[in-house]
Amino acid sequence: MFHPLRVAAVEPLTDDSVAVTFTVPPGLRETFRHVPGQHVTLRRRADGAEVRRTYSVCSPARAEPLLRVGIRHVAEGVFSSYALKELAVGDTVDVTPPTGRFVLPPRPGHYAAVVGGSGITPVLSIAATLLEREPGARFCLVRSDRTAASAMFLEETAELKDRYPDRLNLVQTLSREERQSGLPTGRLDAARLTSLLPALVPVADVDGWFLCGPHGLVRAAEDALRTLGVRPGRVHQEIFHVADAVAAPGPAAPGSGPAATTATATVTATLDGRGGSWPARAGESVLETVLRHRGDAPYACKGGVCGTCRVRLLAGEVRMDRNFALEPDELDAGYVLACQSHPASPAVTVDFDA
Structure with a gap:
């Protein structure tokens, strides 16, 4: 779920990067408390289209949450260009609560x-x-x-x-x-x-x-x-x-199916406790099928990198094109990336809440 947060500071770090700090209202402090290493997704509309990008929280995790992210400009980056050239103190940006598994909860060692x-x-x-x-x-x-x-x-x-x-x-x-x-x-x-x-x-x-x-x-x-x-x-x-020219790793999805996707398939998904089943269009990813009916399905990069769209595959088979986000133990547990997974069996069931 996105929350509108006010920009408290925009600090230049280098010629092509900034640190952006958001004001977290008292009522959302628990919601935005982060584990060190987590990230948030930022959203805005540009030229009539919704743009989402994921950025890591750079601030230490403390009792009084401080939400500060680092943003580096990338070539033709719609959001990063906006952040470096236009974003200003007082602006409002839609932000998701922190998430992610690249974390280290403080412990001795x-x-x-x-x-x-x-x-x-x-x-x-x-x-x-x-x-x-x-x-x-x-x-x-x-x-x-x-x-x-x-x-x-x-x-x-x-x-x-x-x-x-x-x-x-x-x-x-x-x-x-x-x-x-x-x-x-x-x-x-x-x-x-x-x-x-x-x-x-x-x-x-x-x-x-x-x-x-x-x-x-x-x-x-x-x-x-x-x-x-x-x-x-x-x-x-x-x-x-990941550059487009970089080939995806080898087969990495549990239940990986054949190279070609199934021509007709039904995708069943559970999201925020509610389930639904919908026919997949030719060539669609699981995420694309779900998004046509549930606009609140989580995603950010759509490139197999951020892991925001991670789901658990409960039934059926999928072909996952790219995976640069899930670790081996997650794959073994049945997780796949919805943005990269295409049905490879007549019926596929996934759980966004798992």
Whole structure:
């Protein structure tokens, strides 16, 4: 459900990014209380069409909720262009309550993150909250940016390091800018990360790894951790952007059907406790079928990245085109992405509430 929230601040971070803070009314404070790492969906109308985009909450999770998100401009991005050029204090934006499973509820332990570009946004909330609430916790943050000037939340991460010098290990790498000190310039590929990470942390003793950013960096970090013997259950990932040219992972949906979708199928869905059954049109995704009858079905990116449209497949088979949001344990439990799932059996039943 969307709630209209007033913009309290719009702060430039870099030439192409801003931090937007919303005022949360007292009556909605519990609704908008977030777990570190969660995201919200923002909505507006542009040229007569509804535009939804998902952005991570960057503020620490505290008793007095502060809803602050980081937004980076993307090429031809309708919402990000609006946020950078037009959004102003006093404007109202429709916002959903925080959601998402790329989270770390504060607890003792040793944690690490590899992030690239705007992938710092949720990890900033994770690290700040963890170090603030758990005196015995430690965090290693490896971040990759094109240049120092393009790095979002550069001052915030530096301040965090100053506040917790013995418990936060902060490593900054740049891919397109030479530096006189620090790590050599260049991309963090799998080979480089395989060599770098053991020099920074006792890899086997890290309780949780958080990978966030562009598809290439996340996959490189995942490959490096696999090479270093890290168990998959300790690795959590969130991909912020996937180029259209990037092929989707292999079959990943429970009950994945044949390559071709069923010509005629019925989709049954439960949403907010109410169910319905509708015929699917040729080529439609499960989400598209449901949206024709239930405009309140949750979604944001429609690209298989954000996970907002996650549903549990209760019956039937689907073909899921792309999956950059669901982790293996979710797939094993029967979850699929409604925006990427096409009926591959005459009847498909999903649950948005599961």
